[in-house]
Amino acid sequence: MKLLLIEDEPNVISLIQRSLSASGHEITVAMDGQSGLEMALRHIFDIIILDLMIPVINGMEVCRRLRHAQSKTPILMLTALGTTENIVSGLDAGADDYMTKPFKLAELEARLRTLTRRGKEPDKEKNQDMLVLGDLILDKVTKTVKRNGQLIDLTATEFRLLEYLLENTNRVLNRMEILENVWDINFNLGTNVVDVYINYLRKKINKNHPVKLIHTVFGMGYVIREAYEDSK
Numbered sequence: 724m725k726l727l728l729i730e731d732e733p734n735v736i737s738l739i740q741r742s743l744s745a746s747g748h749e750i751t752v753a754m755d756g757q758s759g760l761e762m763a764l765r766h767i768f769d770i771i772i773l774d775l776m777i778p779v780i781n782g783m784e785v786c787r788r789l790r791h792a793q794s795k796t797p798i799l800m801l802t803a804l805g806t807t808e809n810i811v812s813g814l815d816a817g818a819d820d821y822m823t824k825p826f827k828l829a830e831l832e833a834r835l836r837t838l839t840r841r842g843k844e845p846d847k848e849k850n851q852d853m854l855v856l857g858d859l860i861l862d863k864v865t866k867t868v869k870r871n872g873q874l875i876d877l878t879a880t881e882f883r884l885l886e887y888l889l890e891n892t893n894r895v896l897n898r899m900e901i902l903e904n905v906w907d908i909n910f911n912l913g914t915n916v917v918d919v920y921i922n923y924l925r926k927k928i929n930k931n932h933p934v935k936l937i938h939t940v941f942g943m944g945y946v947i948r949e950a951y952e953d954s955k
Contacts, residue, residue: 724769724839725749729759729785730801731777735824739772742828743835756780763789768796770838775802775813783816790817790879797838801826810916814880820906854889857949859928859936861889870928880905881924888924888937888947897944921945 726743730736731754740750751768753759757779763771771789775782786798800818802809813821820834854861858871866882868875877885883905888896898917925937938946 724835725751725767726835727751727753727759727763727766727768727771729753729756729763729771729777729782730774731755732774735774735801738828739831743832746832754778756782756785760785760788763794763796764792770835771796771798772835773798773800773818775800775804775809783812786813786816786818799831799834799838807916807919811919814906814916815878817879854886856889856892856936856947857934858932859889861886870932875927877924877927880920881927884920884924885928885947888945891947893946893948895940895943895946901945917945 726748728736728739728750730739730752736752736754740752743750751762751766753762755778759771759773759777760780763785773782773785777785780788782800782802786800789796789798797819798817799820799822800813801822801824802813803824810821819838822831822834852862852864854863860869861882862868863886868877868882868885884901887901887905901917921937921939928937929935934949936947936949938948938950940946
């Protein structure tokens with residue numbers, strides 16, 4: 724794989740270079756956000772490993788600019804900040820995965836393999852361009868969501884979460900299933916990132932509609948289905 728590492732800590736750079744080069748990967752290094760952004764836009768990489776706290780342009784902004792430029796390269800974000808708020812912010816900015824420092828090299832390589840498979844997987848949509856539940860329509864081609872004809876603005880992560888829920892309509896999904904299928908990786912089980920995103924999505928999908936679609940099944944997980952009760 725051709726990897727772009729955007730990182731300014733020499734020890735981390737050396738560690739990742741030695742490990743990934745030994746595994747046969749080609750590593751290009753940028754030590755600030757500006758040069759990393761320029762490299763990412765000018766050259767083709769299989770994956771970008773992006774540190775959050777880098778000089779000139781921080782990792783969050785680099786991620787946003789890459790996605791704004793329509794870059795589809797998977798981004799693995801690294802940071803010493805492992806709070807749910809930081810994880811959510813990174814994912815909202817367009818990151819595909821998130822690792823906190825310090826990390827184990829074996830886990831880093833496992834996550835890189837997962838992101839690579841994700842980028843090369845055949846289309847799983849089974850020719851279903853649209854997912855429909857009641858007056859809610861998710862269009863996989865245009866990446867839009869409408870309810871009762873009104874466009875709903877979703878982040879990329881919210882869209883993936885809603886898509887997974889709709890693909891499993893009426894089925895109760897636990898947090899682990901959601902993490903594995905929406906984010907493709909097992910986050911620290913202590914984080915409440917799933918709950919945070921479910922709440923974000925519920926506010927956008929259920930708000931001002933008598934028929935509620937996203938529900939909590941206490942002690943079990945979450946489900947999308949048509950129901951009049953206003954579940955919390």
